[in-house]
Amino acid sequence: MRIVSLLSSGTEIVCALGAGDSLVGRSHECDNPPWVRSLPQCSEPAFDISVSSRDIDTEVNRRIRAGEPLYRLNTDLIASLAPDLIIAQEHCEVCAVTPGDVERSGCGVLPARVLALTASSIDGIFESIMQVARALDREEQGHALVCREQERLARVHKITAGRPRPTVVTLEWTDPAFAMGNWAPQLVEIANGEPLLGNKARHSYAIPFEQVIQADPDFLIVAPCGFNFERACEERPVLEAYAGWNGLRAVREGRVAFADGNLFFNRSGMTISQTAEIIAEILHGVTFDDPTEGVHWQWMARVDAGLQRTV
Numbered sequence: 592m593r594i595v596s597l598l599s600s601g602t603e604i605v606c607a608l609g610a611g612d613s614l615v616g617r618s619h620e621c622d623n624p625p626w627v628r629s630l631p632q633c634s635e636p637a638f639d640i641s642v643s644s645r646d647i648d649t650e651v652n653r654r655i656r657a658g659e660p661l662y663r664l665n666t667d668l669i670a671s672l673a674p675d676l677i678i679a680q681e682h683c684e685v686c687a688v689t690p691g692d693v694e695r696s697g698c699g700v701l702p703a704r705v706l707a708l709t710a711s712s713i714d715g716i717f718e719s720i721m722q723v724a725r726a727l728d729r730e731e732q733g734h735a736l737v738c739r740e741q742e743r744l745a746r747v748h749k750i751t752a753g754r755p756r757p758t759v760v761t762l763e764w765t766d767p768a769f770a771m772g773n774w775a776p777q778l779v780e781i782a783n784g785e786p787l788l789g790n791k792a793r794h795s796y797a798i799p800f801e802q803v804i805q806a807d808p809d810f811l812i813v814a815p816c817g818f819n820f821e822r823a824c825e826e827r828p829v830l831e832a833y834a835g836w837n838g839l840r841a842v843r844e845g846r847v848a849f850a851d852g853n854l855f856f857n858r859s860g861m862t863i864s865q866t867a868e869i870i871a872e873i874l875h876g877v878t879f880d881d882p883t884e885g886v887h888w889q890w891m892a893r894v895d896a897g898l899q900r901t902v
Contacts, residue, residue, distance in 0.1 A: 592727065594676045595669055597634055597693070600716075600860025601678035601708055602627055604723045607861045608732050615672045620817075623854060623862065631672065637663050644815065644829060645766040664696035674703045676726060680859075681707040710859040711773045712792040713744070719859060743864035744781055747879070751783035751871050757809035759784040759874065760841075763795040763816050763857060765826045768803060768833075771795050771814070774863065775856060782870040784810070804835040810874055811841040812888075814852030820887055824849045827891060842891075848873045850888035 595616035596602040602621040605614055617630040637660050638650050654661055669677070679693055693705055706726050708719040717737045724733025759779050763771040770788035772795040779786040787806045788798065795816075803811070813830065815823050827849065830836055841847050850856060850873075855866040868879040869888055884890075 592676060593672065593674045594678065595633055595672055595674040595703070596621060596678040597664070598678050598680045598708060599623065600710075600719070600858050601680070601706075601723065603858075603860035603862070604720050604736075605678070605727070607720075607736055608724055608727060608729050610727050610729065613727070615674060616669060620853070623860075631668055633665050633669050633672075634662050635665075637661055640817070643766070644764060644826060648764065648767060660692060660695065662692055664692060666696050670701060674701070677701075677703045677705045678723070679705060679707050681709050708859075711794070713774050713777050713863065715792075716774060716859045716863055717741075740861075740864050744867055747864070747867045747871050748781045748783070750877055750879075751781075751875050754783055754875050756783050756785050757874055758787050758806070759810045759812065759870075760787050760803055760806055760808040761789060761812040761814065761856065762803075763814065763852065764797070765813065765815060765829045767797040768800045769795045769816075770798050770802075771856065774859065778863070778867045778870055781867045782874055784870065784874050800833045801835070803833075804839065807840050809840060809844075810846045810848070811839065812848050812850055812856075812870070812873060814850040814856035814888075816857040817853050818851075819853045820849070820851040820889070823852055824889065845890060845892050847891035848888050849891060855887060 592613045593615045594605060594613045596605060596614060597618040599618060599620045602617055603623050605611060606624055614630055616633040617627050618634045619632050621627050640647060651661065677693060706722065708722060710716045710719050720737055721733045724730050761771040761775050763769040772789045772793045776786035776789050776791040787808050788802060813823060813826060815826060836842060850869065855862050855869060869883050871877050872883060873888060
């Protein structure tokens with residue numbers, strides 16, 4: 592089977608199922624495992640994403656209202672790769688290529704099957720794993736993979752249980768502020784935290800920053816969708832410009848963490864259990880295997896020094 596994955600989590604799942612050698616093309620966001628970057632890139636953003644978070648949000652909303660694409664697909668390249676299966680997603684029209692994007696690009700006329708994944712919860716992510724496993728005739732490997740991830744999440748829950756349970760706000764975007772929904776509140780709960788503002792198994796949504804001020808959480812985790820660790824840290828001045836920022840308990844007590852929202856918090860693939868481990872490290876100081884502070888996340892007070900080390 593020849594697979595073009597236009598979804599980073601789909602690429603991760605294919606590789607975790609032991610079928611990475613079937614991949615012949617990838618999206619611009621596919622980066623895990625690292626070797627997949629060597630595959631032909633079949634998509635790109637349709638506009639400049641190096642601008643501010645406010646400008647990105649404005650352009651995304653303009654394009655959605657105008658019916659303009661958020662992503663460009665290299666139709667000729669995809670056709671030349673002759674895929675049997677194209678993986679996309681239909682949960683969110685903003686964060687990754689959808690079946691509609693595939694159809695509008697002209698790829699819909701190809702004989703390839705389009706597998707559209709959707710996940711708004713941890714169970715939804717596990718079902719995505721099984722969808723891919725069934726498409727690849729690897730159901731046994733799929734069940735084993737789901738069991739492994741369930742056991743890893745259970746380990747996080749067991750180790751953090753009984754510790755003080757802090758309140759947590761997790762932001763998926765900074766300007767405007769988006770409270771993180773979908774599976775993120777579940778992961779916070781697994782790591783023995785009390786999620787505030789975001790709703791489980793529902794889309795993230797924009798909120799007035801006053802709601803963050805009113806919630807006044809013990810911890811604030813900033814993990815913007817599509818932003819890696821370094822790019823997330825660059826959002827610090829955006830947050831500091833909000834009225835009431837310095838009065839937040841998390842700010843006063845040094846409990847604001849900036850994290851990789853692209854590889855972890857907002858990706859519905861094989862980093863889900865490691866995201867729970869990162870949250871446990873932030874909230875309780877417990878580590879699993881190697882510490883991830885300074886690699887995938889950093890306290891706000893150490894952001895500048897951390898960025899200097901990673902440049």
